[in-house]
Amino acid sequence: MEPMKPKIKEGMFVKRGSFSGRKDIKVEDLEVRPGGMIVQRRSTSESNQISVAIPTIKVRVKFGSFYREIRISSQASFGELKKMLAEQTGVHHQDQKLIYKKKERNSKAFLDVAGVKDGSKIVLIEDITSRERRCLEMLKSARTEKASKSLQQISLEVDKLDGDVKALEATSSRGMKVAETDVDKLTELLMTKLVTLDGIDINGELKLQKRMQVLLKVELVN
DSSP, X not given: OXXXXXOOOTTOEEEOTTTTTOSEEEGGGEEEOTTSOEEEOOOHHHHHHOOOOOOEEEEEEEEXXXXXXXXXXXXXXXXXXXXXXXXXXXXXXXXXXXXXXXXXXXXXXXHHHHTXXXXXXXXXXXXXXXXXXXXXXXXXXXXXXXXXXXXHHHHHHHHHXXXXXXXXHHHHHTTOOOOHHHHHHHHHHHHHHHHHHHTSOOOSHHHHHHHHHHHHHHHHHO
């Protein structure tokens, strides 16, 4: 369950002695970070004049039987930590599970909000199911891309034969006899393209449309 964010109204005053020594701070000067933490918002003028250094912490990450020490910004997200770990462990960031205080952490969650401090220990687990699913998606995408290129090639070849089909139609429409060898040759070429088209491992309206175009050309030739 997500922690409830404090309800603050404009014009209210919040008593917090930790905010730069001030006792009373307007709500307009505060901002709520993910997780419900209230921090003081720095004004534009202060931000331009004062450079606030974000501390870097060192966390110990256990992966298998080995520990790795990672230096990272205290305000970084778990997702950023995963990308750093991917470089060192070879485990894709999408296949990682990061456990902190016996709880898996979301990639969008922030380290400081979760309570991660300098010297904190985090456990890395490789998600085998996620890895297999990602590999399958990659194979599917590669196969679809290959099939799409094959479909485009067939379409170009069929379009080139379109001129021959129209030439035979024009000859026939003028009452002239069309050579059977020309008809047989063109029909054979179109049927070859149809067989190739049926062998392409892709489903969809575009493939069906191209198939109908080839069949129509075969009918016109004959």
